[in-house]
Amino acid sequence: MALFQEMEEKKLDHNIVFYNILMYSMCNAEELTTAREIFNSLLAKGLQPDVRTFTIMIKGFCKEGLINEATELLEKMDGNHFSPDDRTYNTIIKGLLQQNETTKAMELIKIMVDKGFSANATTASMLVDLLSANLGDKTLQELLHC
Template identity: 25%
Template sequence: MVQGGLVADVSSYTILMNGFCRTKMVDTGIDLFQEMRQKNLVPNARTYNSFIYGLFKLGRMSAVQDLVYEMHESGHAPNRVTYTILLDASCKYGNLEQGIALFRLMVAQRIQPNLCTYNILIDGLCKGSKLNDAREIFQYLLINGYQLDGYSYIIMINGLCKKASCWNSGICLYNCCLRCIIGNDSVMNFDFQLDNLDLTNSVKVSRNIVVEAFDFMVLPMKIFEAH
């Protein structure tokens, strides 16, 4: 590109950084980031997000914190992608309370979580022994018309089946997946490889029946409330 007389801009560097960071070549991405600075090119939110993602995947959490601070100082407010990456990092590295705080901050700033954000949060809550909170959010998504994907159901079923007292709820949810249709008659294919179950089926899910299958009260969504 450079040899052809074209000048690399922020978008070009961001695309390259994103590729390097997603293939765990983060040090090469760092070199590009420094090169951008030397050329007085100002990183945008996508540039920072690509870099944050790469550092998180390598477990460089202190560097992630420094970069988020720099992002903020440079005038780029964290967006949904940023918060989702940070939430994933918090849950993956055992800091669930920080993850919940980030989610609440995200909602307080009126940044709309997407399904990926919710899946990460539900998974973190299930693994962090906050199954009731996970169930509340899962039911909230169903009631409010979110088009959940196969991963959403796998997370919830896995979380339920890992707790002996909720085993029946997990099996009930799975059985609903087997016999029903979701939303607009689309069919969802599940390939379950659960710790406590060995299930492989093409299934059809009904949102209404799945909601009923939980057989628990609609509780206030405390996870959304800032403390």
């Protein structure tokens, strides 16, 4: 953060990759508030968030159990003409599954598959574990019939 502040004070040119690294680091250090402040300041700095920027913040929200904020950001992302990629979908689906939001996760899996993406190994493993633990769940049974 000290390096970041010094760079800002000297008005050194930054790009979105620099801010993505910074936000990623803040989220990993459980400094979500700082990451959110940086994210919210991007437009004022003349920088446009990219898919990776949104995915980093979605992961940060999921890590803190803030699923509503993560899904709102996904909707905002889609509304701002940024198409989520497979990493974005897998990130939020894992967050939803960790919070037992099975129905929402299944909805996103269907959207992800319809857009030509697939679950990564971690997401697939979580689904298998969920299926074996909850075979009576109607939503999961519908997924098996697809």
